Amino acid sequence: MKKINLYITTGLMSFVAITSCKKIDKLQPHDSITVGEAFKTVKDAAAWDVGTYAIFRNNQYGEFMVGTDVQGDQLNASLDYGNRNGSEHRWGQFFLSSDGLLSDIWGSYYSAIANINTAIEGFKTIKPADATETASLNKYTGDAYFARAFYYHNLILRFAKPYEPSTAATDLGVPLVIAYNLQEKPKRATVKAVYDQILSDLNTAKGLLASVKGTQGAQAFNVDVVTALEARVRLNMHDWAGAYTAANTLVNSSTYQLITDVDQFKDYWTNDGVKESIFQSYVSTTQLPNANTIYLGFNSGNSKYDPDFIPSQWVYDTFAKTDIRKATYFDLKACNIQGVDYSLVLVNKYPGNPALFTSNVSNYENAPKVFRVAEQYLIAAEAADNNSNSSGALTALNALRGARGLVQISASGAALTDSIRVERFRELAFEGFRLNDLKRWHLGFQRRDPQNVDAIQTAGNYYDKLKINADDNKFVWGIPLNDITANLNIKDQQNPGW
Template identity: 35%
Template sequence: MKQYKLLSLLAGVSLMAFTSCDLEEMPTTDIGFDNNEETVVNGANIQNFENGLYSAFRATQYGTFSEVPELMCDGFNETINSGNYFGPVHRTDDSFTSSNQDVESIWGSYYSAIVNYNNVINNDYVNEQEAAFMVEDADYTQVDAYAIRALGVAHFFRAYTYMQLARLFAKDYEPSTAATDLCVPLVLEYNQEEKPARATVEAVYGQIKKDLDAADQYFMKLYEAAAQLSQANQLTQSYYDCYNTILPSGPGSESVTLDAIYALYARYYLDTHNYPEAATYAMKLISGGITGKTGYALAEGAKGMQQEYTYDQGTEPIFQMAASLAENGSGTNDAYLQGYANGASSYYLDPWYIPSAKLLNAYEDQDLRLLTWFSRNEPVLWEGWLITRTINIFTKYYGNPELNNSIVPNGRQHVKPFMIGEMYLIAAEASLQAGDPTTAATKLNELQTMRGATPTAATMENIQNEWFKETVGEGLRFSCLKRWHIGYNGRPARDYSVQLPTGKTLSGYTPAGTDRTQKNMPADDPNWLLPIPSYDIQLNDNLVQNPGY
């Protein structure tokens, strides 16, 4: 892990003369790229192009992107009211094919976003600024700092997106086979005529590392440049703004920071089996991030959990994206809610998926996550009857009241791509794998204690169970089970039954069957690799389909 000595050259310098115009308050103005026309990027509009990067990234968060890798696994059961939404994904039966629309949406959206990132990375104006910025003895006053920041952001988003694609469509990174295992096409420049073949897992993760290193390098050099200009009394508005965004001032930064880069490094090193580095990056964030004083902390008690997971005002996010009542810009994890108005002053839920007994039973009664993220108090529609205080609903993404102008829960939350809880889990798992069970136990037990759970020994099984409980709904279950090579054996449901006033008994809210509640998905199941969309294979005869489709 690179070690940086953070300079204090900006301390005591009169910076208040500047009015920050950074991405902490993201403007709704953004510019996208049209590959059929020449797009002019310059100092006057570079910030709008940078906002476009954030819009493209945010559009690939939550909704289908997190629900598909959750619902394929063992944490949720399909209800009788699902309408077959995500049904093929959940069951992976004969209806789950390479033409699956959910998978096509994920693949297409990720690659569409990559087009935006590539166009900034390869833009002539941005590259001219980068060349002037990176030379020895550069004259920073002649460089557009916003262009350098946008370049770093684009590299970071591209690294993140390729990691998501690799986790979904390729085998887990194994050092002994990564050089031959197929991953996804590496598309780094726009070429409408190109028909790229699938790169190897090793090549894709190699590109992820290059992009992370580039983002880290540009951000650190921006910091150093701002410090140097401040010392020389030449600090400009652009460098001041960039300084304020790349260094996190506290939890919940709405822009990409050096700490967000560290979080993605932690994931990268965990995936690639470099456990000492994974633990080091995760521990750095737990200890306050690059500044050592950012203040990431697990929520304190029930009130802290509510502040974090209802109002999006907690201390856990390393990166939390902007949102407003008027502008959502991301998907919503609403497969667990599906709320509808019931008159002017009430509502009911008609969820497609509810928590499995396996998930609910993983928690102790006093666990704050069980008490905060699940509820039996919601009115649920069942065969025309409104049933209350019976069915467990997953409410982790119930919706921030500030992002809702209705009484009906809408599932809208600020997108949080990285949370400090995940860093505790990475630190525990990586430390154990690296032969440091003491640190593994310390980090695991700190997380468990803050969540109101009983501390356990730092065995791999206990760490895996904590991943299940802590990151439920975040879309990480699929990649975790793949990384551990364990699959799952069954996802039993709670046995819900209700005696109606008519004398009839309602039962079977979650249909049983070998592809539903009794489903097994062993580690060698071909569905751990999502299918390459058939439409893309028809257009590109260089693409090779994953086995089993």
């Protein structure tokens, strides 16, 4: 009896010992697969392509857009802004290379680039079964090249000096990573090298996406989207002729039209219409983009607005009464800031699409309108003006003015340049362009003329009285401290003033 029990127990023990060894080497995550498994078929490539779009959406709006606008000259910080976005708004000693805004944007773009580089390399290993699959794979590859060009362009705009033809070949750009390598510690490439890469990627994308036609409000990249970015890039690199040609392709296309009616225009911004959109990211209540929360701040407790940032009076006044943008981009709201009631004009360009609300009040979610045709009119005008083609400039400018309810003008020289700049200011207000424009034009600014000085931060001279000289060092953002620390090769390549 005793012996039998002994055998049973010993048997049990060895059973446990043997079965227990089974799975240590086989454990795999449930929510992911290894990179090596992710490039087997064109279906896998399709999944990477979906990822490209999802990441693209996540890199629009929110701090990707408002960061530069808060830093610019159009907004005042409310008494209740609680230091949110405070560092870039105050410039100087408040805005440092350890700032989260810099690392968020730099980090997000490079993370997206890492995905794209991985995808582009992986796609080369996939063997399409037939012509349909080949076409699909080309489309996915084209999407990847386009997105990479987009990210590098935004990086070079923010983290390097403006492109100047005479110095671009020596000015420091951003590190150029075009193949995924975790261990690589790249130096900064020159501004020119980065722009060359952008053009090269755009060219590749254009070829691969040649057969994908543009549509209003397209949620996928296509030949028009590539052209729209190309126009933007060429304008920034002073290729006036190239920018003019690219922009005019879209201006003259019958696909996209400018909205002329105020109600339609409000509907376009609130309910994410498509008429002016060359590209607009897919959104839904479960795939929300970044929210633009700083302008309204509706407080359901007292049903009043409590914004972080309030547009200055002079900004509002820049818009004529007849301008359909005035009634669309702004709205007079009953505010309560630190317990005191105010009636203030607030930025209402992103009131939130009711279809995306997850409760009774707005979550300030709108579909990111990454490329609008209106911008192409302004690119055409500015490029033509710089190329001494004032009639071309006036044609584009007046077309836009007319659509928005403004009279036609016939200026020339400095007055024309100024009109184009003011129009750009108005049309693209709060879409994240302003700071880059000032940087390209080598202009400084002085914040002034707030709507109600009692409702805003006025301490020191870094809020409503801030004066920034042309080409102030902090127009160009600093390389995030993390990369200066972790990449010994760019340790000595920080931007001046950071």
